[in-house]
Amino acid sequence: MAPEPSPRTVLAWDERCLAHENGSMLVRRPAADWLDVPHYERPERLGRTLQVLERAGILERLDRLESRRATREELELVHDPAMVERIETACEQGRFATVGPEARVGPDSWDPALLAAGNLLAVTDAVLDGEAANGFAIVRPPGHHATALEPMGFCIFNNAAIAARHAQARGFERVAIVDWDVHHGNGTETIFWSDPSVLFVSLHQDDLYPPGRGAATDRGAGAGEGATVNVPLPPGTGDEGYAYAFERIVEPALRDFGPDLILLSAGQDPAASDPLGRMSVTTEGFRELTGRAMALADELCEGRLVVALEGGYSLEQLPFCNLAIAERLAGLDPAFDEDPLELDIPRGLRDFERDAVDAVAEAIG
Numbered sequence: 300m301a302p303e304p305s306p307r308t309v310l311a312w313d314e315r316c317l318a319h320e321n322g323s324m325l326v327r328r329p330a331a332d333w334l335d336v337p338h339y340e341r342p343e344r345l346g347r348t349l350q351v352l353e354r355a356g357i358l359e360r361l362d363r364l365e366s367r368r369a370t371r372e373e374l375e376l377v378h379d380p381a382m383v384e385r386i387e388t389a390c391e392q393g394r395f396a397t398v399g400p401e402a403r404v405g406p407d408s409w410d411p412a413l414l415a416a417g418n419l420l421a422v423t424d425a426v427l428d429g430e431a432a433n434g435f436a437i438v439r440p441p442g443h444h445a446t447a448l449e450p451m452g453f454c455i456f457n458n459a460a461i462a463a464r465h466a467q468a469r470g471f472e473r474v475a476i477v478d479w480d481v482h483h484g485n486g487t488e489t490i491f492w493s494d495p496s497v498l499f500v501s502l503h504q505d506d507l508y509p510p511g512r513g514a515a516t517d518r519g520a521g522a523g524e525g526a527t528v529n530v531p532l533p534p535g536t537g538d539e540g541y542a543y544a545f546e547r548i549v550e551p552a553l554r555d556f557g558p559d560l561i562l563l564s565a566g567q568d569p570a571a572s573d574p575l576g577r578m579s580v581t582t583e584g585f586r587e588l589t590g591r592a593m594a595l596a597d598e599l600c601e602g603r604l605v606v607a608l609e610g611g612y613s614l615e616q617l618p619f620c621n622l623a624i625a626e627r628l629a630g631l632d633p634a635f636d637e638d639p640l641e642l643d644i645p646r647g648l649r650d651f652e653r654d655a656v657d658a659v660a661e662a663i664g
């Protein structure tokens with residue numbers, strides 16, 4: 300008997316996204332004179348991911364989509380035209396420019412910003428056309444902090460929000476965005492705050508960034524009340540804590556909602572070695588969460604799952620996490636039997652994780 304064909308998984312990326320630079324992490328701080336501190340959101344995040352995917356043989360086994368830029372009309376599905384104009388002008392200045400809180404562009408940032416949004420749209424179209432079961436857009440700059448009006452937190456345009464609106468314009472009316480980046484997806488939340496047609500679920504480290512955002516009691520407003528689900532998790536939460544949060548909160552919320560498409564805002568900064576988060580997720584943990592998202596997509600929307608890279612700043616762990624996600628999406632065996640970094644992380648669901656998730660479930664009701 301012939302083996303079942305594995306569902307086709309597509310990838311999208313563009314080396315031109317390496318050109319986006321944020322400069323130093325210490326701009327306008329006195330310590331910048333003492334030590335060169337490259338910005339955390341740096342080109343190597345993408346470059347090293349592609350290197351690991353290539354060495355694992357993934358790039359030759361999976362289909363790469365033709366790279367494209369988002370059009371101005373597509374950006375304006377979400378963003379105010381004046382914001383788009385302002386960013387383009389800032390990019391033309393030929394030097395680093397602050398365009399929002401913790402958001403900067405350099406002289407070569409315009410093209411990468413369009414390509415990041417555009418490559419996610421390419422994956423979204425391939426999945427919505429039925430050409431692919433699922434896909435992974437390996438892009439930068441990330442997007443989930445950007446609001447309709449301004450860039451924020453290393454993000455220029457909100458790639459996932461644009462993809463959600465694009466899917467809706469194509470007739471896929473109900474979109475669920477699951478955001479597991481360690482930081483709260485405040486931009487995406489704000490864009491869809493009053494909108495009942497997009498379910499936004501964020502798992503994040505409690506009160507990390509932006510400060511004061513992402514409380515369990517923040518549920519959306521007006522017609523959108525209940526279509527925002529925040530799952531703040533305590534520092535140290537690991538694989539089992541995230542899996543429990545999926546079981547207890549994320550999966551029931553998506554079943555209640557009934558999406559036509561699931562978008563994953565996959566920031567791999569809950570990784571144990573990430574410099575900007577304090578979580579304990581292993582490389583295998585990301586494989587497991589990807590599998591959970593796939594099972595939900597199979598159950599609820601004919602497998603339609605689109606994964607967008609958001610944050611993730613460990614230059615050591617991020618490439619392996621991205622590899623694990625790509626392997627899981629494509630149904631490929633892991634390239635490594637064990638976590639490649641052999642991180643010594645406690646196993647099993649711990650009480651503080653269970654209690655925190657239970658408290659969120661209770662607050663949501």
Ligand SMILES: [Zn+2]
Nearest residue numbers: 480482566610
């Ligand atoms: Zn993040």
